[in-house]
Every structure is written in structure tokens, then in C-alpha cells.
Amino acid sequence: MTGIPDLRDHLDALAALGDLRVVDEPIDPDLEVAAYTRHGYENRSPAPLFTRPACAVPGARLLGAPAALSSRADLPLARVALSLGLDPATAPAAIVDRLARVRDLPPVPPRIVADGPCQRHVALGAEADLDRWPVPVVHDGDGGPYVNTWGTIVVRTPDGSWTNWSISRVQKLDGHRMTGLFVPSQHLGVIWRQWADRGEPMPFALFQGGPPATPFVSSMPLARDVDEVGYLGAFYDQPVELVRCATVDLAVPTTAEVVIEGHVSPGRDADEGPFGEFPGYLVSGTGREPVYTITAITHRDDPVWPVIAEGRPVDDYHTAAGVCFAAEALGLLRAAGLPVTTVWCPFETANHWMVVTVPADWRRAGLDSTTLCARIGEVVWPTKFGFTVPKLFVLDDDVDPADPAELLWAVGTRQHPVDRVGVNAGPILPILACYTEREKAAKVGPRAVYDCLLEHRPAHSSFAGAYPAGVRERVRALLER
Structure with a gap:
């Protein structure tokens, strides 16, 4: 591979397949963007790229359903395969096998560079204001707009030995604060607990975009103390280029579209939720969770912010988590x-x-x-x-x-x-x-x-299994006339 693709390469690939729909009409991030995206899931429509969401950031765009099932009936997993740098016709088993084999390769550490497109525009302090951005309300009845549905959260242990990349939902509280899930058994929660036990706020970076495989790798149930960016480098067979954040001692991909930086409180200080999750049901109730306080927002020219509208299958959560869970299980069973x-x-x-x-x-x-x-x-x-x-x-x-x-x-x-x-x-x-x-x-x-194993495998009573090759060839020839 000559270079690691970014989200814009992914958009070009989807457009070439006819699997991208540019929506130039004005649209409201409050439910309309997610409703449009959800309708696309349920009708297998092209991925929508919203070029005029209501917001104050010039050129900001929202991308729906970046890794859902394709509108191409002949290439149902095209968005998944293209996200992973594979041919759009790659079979499901081959996708899982590829991810499973990478887990056994030596990690390829990232390369830190001086700058990147993700810091073309830098807003600090009071200027780092989420109110300027088209943060979507995903479901009617959610606890508020959700800043993160497809981006990656970067955190590191206090001793610096482990940097974790993960996906977790993040809810907007106001222009400068967010909250989100910190499940004790998940790696984000494990690292937060280490900072909380010290009574110190945890530095974080949340980025949207970058290498298209990132959301899949961030969904991988990798072992504790394994850095996802090293797995990603092994996947691409070259180091991922990172740039240091503007206000915290963390690094993000140079080609990230939007980066939000700051610190997470050591206490569970805000109500989070509810949010319509992947099982496909609207839920009620809230939980107390830590607060993200924003110190900087940086972004590319004309940034693209991916959005998924979680709910009944099949959406991007199901494809990413399903493929990654299967790959990890395959690797463990083989081992x-x-x-x-x-x-x-x-x-x-x-x-x-x-x-x-x-x-x-x-x-x-x-x-x-x-x-x-x-x-x-x-x-x-x-x-x-x-x-x-x-x-x-x-x-x-x-x-x-x-x-x-x-x-x-x-x-x-x-x-x-x-x-x-x-x-x-x-x-x-x-x-x-x-x-x-x-x-x-x-x-x-x-x-x-x-x-469900059979004692003996009988032949299938199907076109391929119940008729001789010569008969099948004859029928195919008749069908092609």
C-alpha cells in the first residue's frame, strides 16, 4: 500500500460505486439528519453527504451511514470492505479473516509529525464552542444532541504505558461540556478509573474522520494494554501519521476531520442519556457519568463529520461491531x-x-x-x-x-x-x-x-446441489439468451 487513505478517499470510492448521495438542500441536525440516515438504512440507499447542515462553521458537512450496508445489491458489504482498504467485492469470511490475522502481527508504532490538515483551523478556550457545530439529535427522546457516534476517543494511562482508542457515545451538555458512557469493564472506563483514583482530570482527544479503518479498529475487542494505533499500523503495513494535540499531551491522525480536546472530570458529575442503542429499541432513564470539558477544537478545511443513527439493524454499529467481534473470536478460537x-x-x-x-x-x-x-x-x-x-x-x-x-x-x-x-x-x-x-x-x-452440527452432511436440494454440472450449464445458457 502506497499510502493510508483518509475519509475523503472513502467518499471518492463510494461515489465511484454510485453509493454516495450528495444532499445540497438545507437540513436540520435536530433529528432531520438522523431521520434521513435511518430511512437510508431501512431502504438500502446510498450514504448521504449533507453539505448544508444548519451551523456556523463554514463548509462543515455531515456524512451519514459511512459503513452501513451498501445500496449496491451486488456488493452488500462494499462500505465495510472499502473502509478496511479492501476490494468492495471482498467476501464476508475474507474480511473477518483479514482482521483476525492482523491481531497476530507485530504492532507498527505510529509516526509523530509536525503538523497536519486536522489543525488547519484552531479554536482555543471560549472560542472552542460546540454551539457552532451541527451536533445531531439522533432519536426523539434522546437526552440531547450526541457529539460522538462514529468518532474515536483517545486516552492514556497516567503512567503513559497504554494509549487506548475506542468508540463510545458522547452527549453534548452545552457549548463547552459533554458527557458519555464510562463502563467500568471497558477500556475507556478502566483508564478513567486510574485517573479518578488519583483525583485528577483525564486528558482526552475525540476525533472524527482520519483513516477509514479507524472506527473498526476502535471497535476491536483487543486485549488490555494493546494500543489500537499499533494494530492499525500493522493493518496498513506502515506507521499511522499522528500530530500532537494543541492543548493536551495526546496525538491524533493528521487527516482527522475534527478534533475535540480537553479533560474528563474524576467524578460522575452529569446525567447522561437516554439514547436509542444498537438492540433497536428506544429506551428511557439516565445515568451519572463524568464530564468532558473542552479546551480546543481543531479541524480541516470543509470538515466532514460522520454520523450514525443507531437503532434497528442493519446500521454501522452492527457492521463494525459484528465484523470485529467475529474477527476476534476467530483469532481466539484458532489460537x-x-x-x-x-x-x-x-x-x-x-x-x-x-x-x-x-x-x-x-x-x-x-x-x-x-x-x-x-x-x-x-x-x-x-x-x-x-x-x-x-x-x-x-x-x-x-x-x-x-x-x-x-x-x-x-x-x-x-x-x-x-x-x-x-x-x-x-x-x-x-x-x-x-x-x-x-x-x-x-x-x-x-x-x-x-x-447444530449434522451427523452426516447430505447434499443440498438446491440448484448447485441437486443437478449435474452439465444440466446447470445448459440452464445458464438458456437464461442468457
């Missing part, structure tokens, strides 16, 4: 020596399912199907993402788990009505609607592994 072909989180289930497929000779591992399925659960459940996946399905690899029609057929015909299911209790994500209120309150509930 455990288990015979696995691929892993997939079906987007249509809001990533509540994880499907593991195995090759025809899986018995070479010396395991029966019950033991194999139990071992798979033992690898997946303790992971950073395991508490978000209540159901695991283990299938033969004669089906493509990324094809919803094939997957439904296979699960429907191979899952035993009552037997061959392993259930255990463990940590769960309370926003998952499938759990009872008691389970949500305890944050503990059942997880299941469904053994």
Missing part, C-alpha cells in the same frame, strides 16, 4: 486449537447471535460435538465482547453464515427442538431486551450454545 472455518455475527440479529462454522473433518480434533461446542463457549464467553452475545450457534461450513437466507434455513432445519444446547450463567449487557428485569439488574443471565 485455542479448535477446528473453525469462520465466525460471523449476523447483523440482522443486532449482533445478539454469533455463528461459528467448522469444516467437515472437525472430528480430527478428537472431540465430540457436545465437547466442541462447550469449548467454543469457553473461549467466547470470557472475552471483552462475550457479555453482548447471548446466543452461539455452531454449524457445519456447508452454509454461508453471512447469507441470512442460508443461515435461517440451516438453523431452522438443524437446531434440535430441545436437545443439544449448553446453557450457563454469566455477565450480560443490561440493555439486551431478551433478558428479564431481574437479570438486567443483576447484570447476570443465561448464555446458550446451540449444537
